[in-house]
Every structure is written in structure tokens, then in C-alpha cells.
Amino acid sequence: MTENALSDEEYFEALKKIMTLQGTSQVELKPTCAPQFMSLAKSMGVKTRFTRGCLAGTSYCCILPSGQVHVCPYLPIEAGHVRDKAFDEIWSESEVFIKLRGQVNYEGLCGTCEDHNICGGCRARAYYKTGDFMTADPMSAHCYKRQEGLDE
Numbered sequence: 658m659t660e661n662a663l664s665d666e667e668y669f670e671a672l673k674k675i676m677t678l679q680g681t682s683q684v685e686l687k688p689t690c691a692p693q694f695m696s697l698a699k700s701m702g703v704k705t706r707f708t709r710g711c712l713a714g715t716s717y718c719c720i721l722p723s724g725q726v727h728v729c730p731y732l733p734i735e736a737g738h739v740r741d742k743a744f745d746e747i748w749s750e751s752e753v754f755i756k757l758r759g760q761v762n763y764e765g766l767c768g769t770c771e772d773h774n775i776c777g778g779c780r781a782r783a784y785y786k787t788g789d790f791m792t793a794d795p796m797s798a799h800c801y802k803r804q805e806g807l808d809e
């Protein structure tokens with residue numbers, strides 16, 4: 658997949674196009690698992706009914722057929738197992754989920770980003786690139802440039 662993935666520039670360009678269309682369309686557009694769309698929409702003044710880019714661990718997770726509770730289908734970090742514990746306990750007590758709910762636990766640019774509460778960065782992309790799911794989304798370098806007006 659990496660070979661066919663958009664470059665960082667193409668990724669943000671695509672998000673900008675989608676959010677520009679959202680500004681004039683009645684159809685709700687949501688670039689799933691491209692959490693920076695929320696930050697872009699905010700800076701472009703585009704209204705969206707969505708509240709956060711990455712929902713993993715805050716209002717979303719997945720339970721595998723085996724019973725393992727994972728942060729999201731793309732991120733193989735286990736938060737618990739429904740054969741060992743009730744799901745509601747895992748959801749409210751798992752260290753993994755608790756970590757994901759506090760910006761203070763995030764590293765790099767995502768940890769200090771003013772748009773963290775509406776974006777959060779893709780934790781799966783951070784994990785894939787670095788092995789650490791709480792570090793900065795590799796796309797965050799471009800978020801920073803955009804916020805500084807260097808990437809317009």
C-alpha cells in the first residue's frame with residue numbers, strides 16, 4: 658500500500674479539494690481516517706457536522722471475532738479481551754483508551770497542536786511509521802507548515 662499511497666503534498670491537496678467541495682455541497686463528505694480534514698475545514702471556514710477526525714478510543718474501537726478489543730481495525734494495539742472483562746469496563750478502564758483521551762499523553766506536534774481535540778492525528782499511521790502509536794502523525798509536519806502559512 659505504501660508504494661501506492663499519496664505523497665504528503667498530494668494527501669493535503671486532496672483533502673483541500675474535498676473540503677472546498679464540502680463548502681458548496683449538500684452531501685456530507687467525510688474523508689475517513691484522514692483526520693486532518695477537520696483542521697483544514699476549520700481553517701477554511703467550512704462547516705462539517707463531524708466532531709473529530711480520529712475517533713479511535715474516544716468514540717470508536719473494534720472487537721475482533723476472537724474477542725480482542727482493538728483501538729481501530731488498522732491499529733493492532735489491544736485494549737482488552739471481552740472474554741476476560743465486560744466491554745464497558747474495558748472501554749472505561751483500559752490504559753490504552755485512557756491514554757488516547759488525553760492530549761498530554763501525545764508526543765511531538767500532535768501533543769501541542771491547537772487542533773488536537775478536533776483531529777488527533779492518525780494513530781495507526783504513527784504506529785506504522787515509528788512503532789509508537791502515541792507519537793506524532795507523520796503528516797503533522799505538514800500541519801505545522803500549514804498553520805505557519807508556509808504550505809498555502
Ligand code: SF4
Nearest residue numbers: 690711729779780781
Ligand atoms: S487511528 Fe487512523 S485508521 Fe484508526 S480510526 Fe484513527 S484515523 Fe482511522
Ligand code: SF4
Nearest residue numbers: 767770776778797800
Ligand atoms: S499536528 Fe496532529 S493533531 Fe494537529 S492537525 Fe496535525 S495531525 Fe492533527
